[in-house]
Amino acid sequence: MTTRTVGEPIARREDPRLLTGQGRYLDDIGHDALAAAFVRSPHAHARIVDVDVTDALDVDGLVAIYTHEDLPGRVGEPLPVLIPHAALTEPRTPYALARDEVNHVGEAVVMVVATGRDVAEDVCERIRVEYDFLPPVVGIESSRDAAALVHDDVPGNVSAHLVQEVGDARAAVDAAPHVVELDLEIERSASTPLEGKGVHARWDADDRSLRVYTSTQASTSVRAAVAAKLELPPDRVEVIAPDVGGGFGVKIVHPWPEEVLVPWAAIRLGREVKWTEDRREHFVSAAHERGQLQHVRAGFDDDGRVLGLDVTFWHDNGAYTPYGIIVPIVTSTQLLGPYKPGAYRVEFSSLYTNTVTVTPYRGAGRPQGCFAMERTMDAIAAELGLDRTVVRERNFIQPDEMPYDHGLTFQDGRPLIYDSGDFPATLAKLRKLVGWDEFETYRDQARAQGRRVGIGIGCYVEGTGVGPYEGGFVKVETDGTVVVATGLTTQGQGHQTVFAQVVADELGVGVDRVAVTTGDTRRFGYAVGTFASRAAVMSGNAVALAARRVREKALRVAGEALEADPRDLEIVDGEVRVKGTPGATIPLTTVAVLSNPLRYAFDAETERATQFASPGDPDQPPVADDDEPGLQGTDYYSPPRSTFANGMHAAIVETDPETAEISILRYCVVHDCGTLLNPRLVEGQIHGGVAQGVGGALYERMVYDDAGQLVNASFMDFLMPYATEVPAIEIDHLQTPSPLNPLGVKGAGEAGVIPVSAVLAAAIEDAEGIRVTRMPMSPSELHHLRERSTNEEGPRR
């Protein structure tokens, strides 16, 4: 047998290239291109009165200045609402360049094209935009109060209102022996990829074709969007995602204003145009996430079983809703995690504010939902004086209840049905890994040294691999190279490794023979994109199915050459052979040649193949009606619904009794994403997710002042954690295969981030004996929380 690599922690094949500076990111493309820069609104809410470019016109190197007035046809219309929803009754999207009104600091007002970015910025500085100020709406409470409106035709600032209910939750809460009630708050953060967005466009006037490079998570959809906006036939538009330096959700949104404007300007000017987003632009004009206020009422019995759960939350969607209401829908459905409350009601309002638009960021609403649910579990345990793991266990959906139908509608419009999972087993592994039962001994020892420590736990379920489909193309070249293409994009996940592993195993060749291309519409035209932890599930299965087609053909062609039944053949180390018959072999390279009846002898393989060539039936065409030349295949994977991964995290923290500094002493993860394709890559995803989770829990926030200015729009003041702030992460896996797909895999991309705020809130609460209801938590906030608790003689143990 060829050594199977699926399941093995092989090293990432892309790393030597990326780590030695051989990557090709957006800004590495088009050195001679004209540069675009934008005049962006310095005000959160204002009417544009006048744009005066007089002072800018004599800048050397200026090529063009565009305002909304210059935008023709569909380019000048509002950008699309990508995902409409019946509950989204008041969707609003921006224009590519603001027309009359700006609704957040950073909204693009004027586009400048010049010979270089420095020159373009010089021009921007000389353009005067006159504004009439409107009252800014900043923060959920201010939006909810609706004393001022973001869009004057949207009453109450409410873009969407949605209620889902299973059973009569309010009655169940009212009738329950015990009730806890919590007001919770999660602040904003953002994807913050190290590479911002960027677009390069080149128009070939003779060919009437457009090539666009963009740092995106969805190149095929950008193609469709650009073609529609510019009114070009889609097949005259190529969109390529080059190496992408991180996405984490923000780059799934499309088209960004710049993705329309840069190609439009390239066509209009007949010149290559490039825009590379800078860090400050990214903070104020890309997207944020997370901000929610939540109110939870939970009724439970003496054992801690939740009889009724009634959740209301207010979601800050920023100035516009280009990505619909996916984030609050995910919060409202994934909040339940591994639990089965007797009845559940969830109601949310999605609210406009004069701040940067909110779209999915890794976790995509789940961290907020997990925070609500896990804070509730801890509150129930505290109320009853029960162990926090015991309360959770009593509320778990049991393995024999799978598949479990919650009776709700998930983000993909399909029923929320968990396909598999063993939550008690996951919890048992975590308790062992973190030493849950020994913790009180450790706490006593620490206390004797004057140290304050605490432990917290958090559980989550993550719907992954949403449809509708993804495709794969696999081809065996005559030199033995296996080329694989799938349309979804890569922004650092390791797809060149993991998809190669899948195909190599299916075809019986070495991983080093397999070359994978992603995110290039020239190579694969139909795709959805890389988000929702879907790449391994969707494209992993698609390339597996495509490889199986190729394998089937290889065995058929080899069977004819070897005069053997294909069912008696196997492929080992790149050779097709008759099982149990040494010597009866034919190289896959030769099979590739035989698969194409046109056989000019360009190389040794082609020459060698002719000896196997049977003359064939002179009355039949060389390529049969149901066949095609070449050893290649295309297939698609389309799941009935999402597959649900799960996991549980625990952390031990220490809080300094004097300075209120918070240190994470241990961080443990038990994770179940079904069959592991490559444990190293899965662990890498967990590490990255936990790191972002630690950022959201202890460091990162988007600090808007009352005027709607983002006052920490730089890496100096937006505190993304360094390696020094991220703890060593201890990981154990459970593998409960998904019954929904051939590989049995579930997504792993977002999992790491989901429970971190809940876990660290619980651990800090446990260390301090003070209830924690809002995250992130800084030392300054913990200090004041202590003071308030002391003053109020609050619930301190």
Next chain:
Amino acid sequence: MKPSAFAYHRPGTVDEAVATLAGVGDDGKVLAGGQSLVPMLNMRLAAPAHLVDVNRVDGLDEVRVVDDGAGASVRVGAAARHTDVEHDAEVAAVLPLLRQALEHVAHPTIRNRGTTVGSLVHADPAAELNAVLALLGGSVTLRSTTGSRVVNASELVTGPMQTCLRPDELATEAAFPVPQGHTGTAWTEVSRRAGDYAVCGVGVLVTVDDELRVRSARAAYVSMGPVPEVLDLTEPVAGIAAGGARPDEWAAAGRLATARLEPDDDIHATAAYRGHLAGVLTARAARAAAERAVARAGDTTGAST
């Protein structure tokens, strides 16, 4: 985030450098390590028409310990990197406070480029080295075509990011005096992330007498006001046993700091928390400094304690 165009000058000598500065008038800016200036250029917070790069000026990269009769001092040239000072064994032996503070200046990669003198004349209220210079009563030498002057730490910094330098002056050297007597120092700070500007930072210098009792204690603070704040902590701790004092004895010094300092709120911490931290960190640093003073007194007298 691309700077607007500027003229670039690369003088080879101090004379050339100051002549260039004199020639460009108010429109010039000195480029040394560039760790603060280059981001400011990129963000267009500064847009000088001329940059005068002093990285290749002869003789500016030295770190020396000088004893000129008036007392020993560590002299740091304008092109010397933080890392050169931090890892100089002789400097660490005579003036450990420099290394103690430098370990908190950003990250090693930044210290490899950033210069000590550049940091001093940038005058960020969060800069450790300005506080160290103030605590030690150090000075900076300023050169121009018209001559040279030496300004002490309290004269140098006139406000946040503001100094007494004239546009035609180049800071060529900083002098950090080595304190007299049995002294110990400590630097401690709380920052949001490792290497960030401190939320509150404090350096303490404790002097003990031959009986190992505290003779004097002084502290300097960063991020606790617009300029480095120096406090004399001697009164509450004078005479206490430097090696064996109880934590509450040092806490008195902390209370003094909390009472005297007037920090501001910012997005990372409230003024009240900063004041609280100043008390905690002052006590911790004073105690550590005193213990080191006792150890050094033991070393210099040859007595074993």
